[in-house]
Amino acid sequence: MNTLNSKEKYHEVSVQALSQEILSCYGPKADFRWVRCADFDSAPFVCAYKREFFLEHEDEIRIFVTADERYQLYIDGDFVGEGSERGDLNNWFYETYDLKLKAGAHVIAARVWALGDKAPTAQISANPCCFMLYTEKKEHLDLLATGYSQWDSLKLEGFSFHEVPFAFAIRWREDIDGRKYNAGFRKGLGEGWQKADNFKITSLVEPALKLKPRNLPYMLRRNIKSCSRVLINRLKPKDYSNIENVKILPSQDSDTENQRWQSIQNGGSVTVDAHKTIRVIYSLDDYYCFYPELRLSGGTDARIFLRFSEAAYLTRDHEENRHFRHPKGNRDEIEGKYFKYAMTTEYISDGSCGQVFDPLWWFSGMYFELVIQTFEEPLVVEGLSLSETRYPLEMESSFRSSDKRYDEILQISFRTLQNCTHETYMDCPFYEQLMYVGDSRIESLCTFVSTLDDRMPLKAINIINDSRLENGLNMSCYPYRGMHVIPPFSLLWIAMVSDYACWRNNSGELVTSLLPDMRRIVSYFVRRKNTDGLISPGSGRRYDAFNFIDWVDGWNNDWGVPHGDNEINSVFHWLLVYTLGLYADMESCFGSQIFAQRALNEAEEISKTVSHLFWNKDRGLYADDLRHESFSEHAQILAILSGFAPTEQFDIIKQTLFADENLLRPTTYFSHYYFEVCRTLENADAFWDRMKLWYELEEKNFKTVCESTLPTRSDCHAWSSHPLYHFYSTVLGIRPAGFGFEKIEIKPMLGRLEKAQGRLVHPKGQIEVDLTQRGGRLSGRISVPDGLEGSVILSDKKLDFTRHDEVLEF
Numbered sequence: 002m003n004t005l006n007s008k009e010k011y012h013e014v015s016v017q018a019l020s021q022e023i024l025s026c027y028g029p030k031a032d033f034r035w036v037r038c039a040d041f042d043s044a045p046f047v048c049a050y051k052r053e054f055f056l057e058h059e060d061e062i063r064i065f066v067t068a069d070e071r072y073q074l075y076i077d078g079d080f081v082g083e084g085s086e087r088g089d090l091n092n093w094f095y096e097t098y099d100l101k102l103k104a105g106a107h108v109i110a111a112r113v114w115a116l117g118d119k120a121p122t123a124q125i126s127a128n129p130c131c132f133m134l135y136t137e138k139k140e141h142l143d144l145l146a147t148g149y150s151q152w153d154s155l156k157l158e159g160f161s162f163h164e165v166p167f168a169f170a171i172r173w174r175e176d177i178d179g180r181k182y183n184a185g186f187r188k189g190l191g192e193g194w195q196k197a198d199n200f201k202i203t204s205l206v207e208p209a210l211k212l213k214p215r216n217l218p219y220m221l222r223r224n225i226k227s228c229s230r231v232l233i234n235r236l237k238p239k240d241y242s243n244i245e246n247v248k249i250l251p252s253q254d255s256d257t258e259n260q261r262w263q264s265i266q267n268g269g270s271v272t273v274d275a276h277k278t279i280r281v282i283y284s285l286d287d288y289y290c291f292y293p294e295l296r297l298s299g300g301t302d303a304r305i306f307l308r309f310s311e312a313a314y315l316t317r318d319h320e321e322n323r324h325f326r327h328p329k330g331n332r333d334e335i336e337g338k339y340f341k342y343a344m345t346t347e348y349i350s351d352g353s354c355g356q357v358f359d360p361l362w363w364f365s366g367m368y369f370e371l372v373i374q375t376f377e378e379p380l381v382v383e384g385l386s387l388s389e390t391r392y393p394l395e396m397e398s399s400f401r402s403s404d405k406r407y408d409e410i411l412q413i414s415f416r417t418l419q420n421c422t423h424e425t426y427m428d429c430p431f432y433e434q435l436m437y438v439g440d441s442r443i444e445s446l447c448t449f450v451s452t453l454d455d456r457m458p459l460k461a462i463n464i465i466n467d468s469r470l471e472n473g474l475n476m477s478c479y480p481y482r483g484m485h486v487i488p489p490f491s492l493l494w495i496a497m498v499s500d501y502a503c504w505r506n507n508s509g510e511l512v513t514s515l516l517p518d519m520r521r522i523v524s525y526f527v528r529r530k531n532t533d534g535l536i537s538p539g540s541g542r543r544y545d546a547f548n549f550i551d552w553v554d555g556w557n558n559d560w561g562v563p564h565g566d567n568e569i570n571s572v573f574h575w576l577l578v579y580t581l582g583l584y585a586d587m588e589s590c591f592g593s594q595i596f597a598q599r600a601l602n603e604a605e606e607i608s609k610t611v612s613h614l615f616w617n618k619d620r621g622l623y624a625d626d627l628r629h630e631s632f633s634e635h636a637q638i639l640a641i642l643s644g645f646a647p648t649e650q651f652d653i654i655k656q657t658l659f660a661d662e663n664l665l666r667p668t669t670y671f672s673h674y675y676f677e678v679c680r681t682l683e684n685a686d687a688f689w690d691r692m693k694l695w696y697e698l699e700e701k702n703f704k705t706v707c708e709s710t711l712p713t714r715s716d717c718h719a720w721s722s723h724p725l726y727h728f729y730s731t732v733l734g735i736r737p738a739g740f741g742f743e744k745i746e747i748k749p750m751l752g753r754l755e756k757a758q759g760r761l762v763h764p765k766g767q768i769e770v771d772l773t774q775r776g777g778r779l780s781g782r783i784s785v786p787d788g789l790e791g792s793v794i795l796s797d798k799k800l801d802f803t804r805h806d807e808v809l810e811f
Contacts, residue, residue: 033212034148035133036197040156044117044129045173047157047361049186050197051110052134054144058104063137064145067095067212070115070126071361076100077107078188086215087424089125089480091467093210095133096219108189109134109145112157114361119162119173121362123425123435123480127210131200147197154197157183167325167342170433175361176347180302184357216460218393220423225291225387226266230284231259232335238278241374244306245343246317249282249335265385273300273373273380282335282370288704288717290365290420290430291387294357300380301352306372308345309364311431311716313338324552325432325714332367332716333702340370344431350380363390365420365430365717367704392422397452400728400759407728407754410695410706414725417705418447421719425480426461429708429715437478438465438490439549440720442497443673447722449504450729453762462497462511466518473521477549486546488538489573491522492580499583502591503737506764509591512740516592519584526577527603534610536574537567548573550635551671552709556625564631571615571623575639578604578611582644590740608645621653622661633665634658638674641681659687668709669694669721676723680731683796685752688731695724733759733770738791745791747783765789 038048066074067085074081086094115129134147142149159182162173183191233254240247252259261271262281273279293307313335315328325342344366348358369387373380400411421427425436426444445458468476470486475494477487498515502508529536538548548568549561556563563570581604588597615623615636623640625631637658640646646654658664658678667675672691679688698706708718730736734749742764751757751774758771758781766786773780779795783802793800 032148033133033135034146035128035131035200036147036152036154037128037131037200038113038154038156039195039198040154041130041198044115044126045119045160045162046117046130047112047114047160047175048130049110049112049155049157049183050132050147050152051108051155051186051189051194052145052150052152053106053108053189054150055106056102056104060102062100062102062141062145064098064100064141065095065135065137066098066111066133067093067210068111068113068132069093069128069130069210070120070124072111072113072132074098075110075112075187076102078110082219084215086217087123087480088213088464089467090127091211092464093212094215095135095212096215110187110189112186112361116162116173120482121172121434122170122482123478125480125482128200132197148199148201152197153189153194155183155186155191155194157186163345165344168344168432170435171344174344174346177358177360178349179356179358180349180351182351217424217456218454220390221393222292223389225285225289225389228263228266228283228387229286231262232282232284233258233262234280234282236278236280236372238374241278241304241306241372244280244308244372245339245341247280247339248317249313249338249340251336265382266387268384270381270383273303273375273382275375275377275379278372278374280370280372282340282368284333284335285367285369285387286704288365288367288416288420289387289389290363290391290423291389292359292363293369294359294384294386294388295348295371295382296384297348297350297356297358298354298381298383299352299378300350300375301378303350303373303375303378303380305348305350305358305374305380306345306370307348307358307360307364308340308343308370308372309366310340310343310368310370311366313368314341315339317341326709326712328712329716331701332704335368340368343370352378355383367716390423391419392424392457394419394422394448394452394454394457397762398450398729398760400733401757402728402732402754403756404754406696406699407692407724407732409699410692410724411728413698413703413705414447414722415451417717417719417722418444418451418725420705420717421722422448422457425464426457426719428478428720429718431717432715435478435481436461436465437720438475438487438493438497439477439670440718441465442493442500443670443723443726444719445497446500446504446726446730447719449500450726450761453764455501455505458497458501459511462494462501462515465494465497466515469518469521473518473525475518475522477546487549488526488546489548489550489576491525492576495519495522495580495584499587502587502740504742506741506743508741512587512591516588516596519587520596523581523584523600523603533614534606535569535614536577536607537569538573550576552668553633553635553665555633555665556631563633563635564626569627570625571611571636572625572633572639574607574611574615575623575636575643578608578645579639579643581607587740604643604645608640608643608647611640612647612650616650620661621657622664623650623654625665631665632661632663634667634675635665635671637664638667638671638678641678642674655682659684669706669718670709673720673723673726676727676731680727680734680748680750683750685750688727688750689752692724695721729759729761732757733761733772734794735759735761735768735770743789745785745789746794747791748794749779751779763789 084096159178232252312329426441428440468479474491477490563572585597585600623636705717706721707713708715738744738746761768769784
């Protein structure tokens with residue numbers, strides 16, 4: 002049950018195949034009726050809806066709920082659920098709840114908001130602040146359904162919004178003036194309620210929303226009680242409005258006072274005297290995404306800042322830096338530092354008893370602070386709750402090795418994946434909250450090795466496909482309000498489909514349905530060949546596009562694009578050739594042999610052109626640009642992975658890639674592809690050497706993996722979590738041997754490890770590997786589910802197995 006207070010009363014329907022749920026109840030002429038607040042004028046707008054009703058006897062009622070943009074649902078004051086699951090106009094999701102209600106009077110209420118152009122850029126809207134509740138049974142329509150029964154509405158006053166300049170995609174956050182706000186809406190209390198306006202959404206009158214059942218399980222809501230450290234600073238009144246520039250000092254209060262502030266999470270309370278300004282900093286001991294709720298009494302006009310940070314910064318003054326990469330030091334240390342670039346929300350007390358301050362959307366980080374300023378009256382802080390929220394993703398596989406550092410890296414990598422998985426994948430929970438294709442490919446791979454739950458990878462593939470433009474490309478991140486196009490990410494979307502086809506055994510129908518869209522992407526790029534046989538990915542100014550590959554400092558630009566006139570570079574071409582190979586394999590297995598051969602022919606032709614124009618014989622490398630002035634690991638990596646580099650050049654770059662110290666290196670993101678090459682070339686030393694990028698995180702007490710090499714902007718960034726994938730697929734070496742995961746290939750690469758063991762989830766059961774390496778000999782045991790076949794490969798040796806258990810020695 003997804004409630005905070007009353008697990009006995011309500012429960013949500015298990016997420017299942019509900020695609021025809023409403024239609025099965027009412028047939029194709031189901032009459033969905035929406036309501037809108039009578040006072041609505043324009044977004045941003047926050048309102049409440051309520052329906053008061055009476056039951057003669059106990060009843061169970063299934064309801065379907067959605068809103069534009071978002072809602073939080075309450076029954077008799079208790080939280081029931083939230084939505085709508087993030088989508089777009091063609092994928093507007095509704096949630097399903099079962100209500101178990103006793104006889105008597107009840108009130109169902111919802112807080113609904115639409116922020117318009119102040120909403121996160123991932124939030125799409127068509128009919129702001131509209132709300133719909135439908136019932137499964139016709140006899141309940143007149144009792145509860147919007148447009149059938151009498152619903153009232155109320156504009157929730159007191160909201161204002163401030164811009165977040167360092168988080169362009171999150172955009173604005175809310176503040177609440179409690180002197181105007183009606184927190185009693187949950188129980189239908191307060192004055193000013195009016196009859197809600199009926200609002201029928203049709204394609205002829207308003208933008209239509211294509212209703213679909215929620216795809217995903219309901220987001221986790223779990224109380225956090227791990228604030229083991231509290232730090233208190235007494236401030237001057239002027240510090241309140243300048244708090245980000247106020248240095249954090251060692252705690253200035255006794256242990257007893259610290260304990261009192263800690264107790265507000267467990268039923269305690271603290272009084273802040275009149276005319277005081279104070280900051281109270283809580284350390285969460287882990288990285289969380291969470292909804293805060295603050296309970297207050299008294300303190301008329303008192304101001305309370307809630308501020309949330311990933312880490313404290315070493316200095317107060319920073320040079321202009323587009324990517325906000327500033328030193329933070331050890332993440333467990335905050336004294337003497339500053340909470341710059343914190344997410345904030347502010348509340349003003351109305352002086353009453355039992356005030357509740359609960360922001361609309363969640364926050365994230367390892368630290369939060371209360372900054373309180375009182376005036377004529379003392380303020381009583383009666384309680385604070387933090388409710389963790391994220392996709393309910395839990396680890397179903399396991400990995401251990403003889404080097405505990407790697408166990409720690411796996412732990413923080415998985416924790417990153419958890420915090421970046423919500424109603425969509427997200428690049429990061431703090432700064433952008435966007436589902437980029439490049440990030441999502443890595444997140445999907447990490448999901449495949451962690452759990453059998455593949456609903457999020459499926460949603461990512463399908464909804465990004467729904468963003469397709471008329472030229473054949475898909476958006477680079479989606480959902481997205483506006484236009485955001487990175488042409489190379491359309492190629493990585495094809496790679497995402499290939500990954501799913503390999504790692505799951507139910508992929509045939511999906512891949513077949515998506516092949517026409519893959520053909521459109523391939524056609525887009527092939528059509529752009531110039532007379533030299535080279536391709537400009539396309540500046541696509543109409544779509545505000547840029548051809549991002551990786552944030553490499555040496556490329557001397559702010560857009561992560563390799564050097565090259567008119568953006569023609571070898572890195573993109575090798576990415577295209579690599580993708581053509583993946584696409585051809587899918588066509589051959591699920592589609593057309595003709596299209597497959599065409600793709601292979603294109604790959605061969607492009608690879609020959611690139612090898613001729615970009616190969617630098619003196620350095621034994623592919624240059625990034627036609628003038629041979631820039632050289633990166635990226636070009637060599639993709640040439641190797643593509644399998645189309647000419648044999649002579651391949652034999653050279655598999656040495657120079659690792660030997661040339663002047664090559665521009667990938668960031669933590671693109672190091673995923675470097676690790677893939679290490680496996681292809683069986684270079685374990687290079688693999689473990691590059692893992693040093695992650696060792697530093699443990700030394701600085703990171704709880705998640707960050708966006709880039711240090712200093713970094715984001716401390717929690719899922720595109721750097723791929724060691725999680727590689728510990729299973731490269732170190733233990735467990736991978737699908739083709740589409741459908743019906744056969745497996747185990748190609749271990751322990752390198753410097755003496756021992757590695759693990760268990761990997763598979764649709765048929767568990768794959769277990771236990772390996773030991775001594776004196777140049779590898780031995781161990783593998784166990785696979787019944788009916789799963791495969792082979793173990795080590796250098797030039799191969800052992801096929803069909804038995805459930807196999808003892809190995811090489």
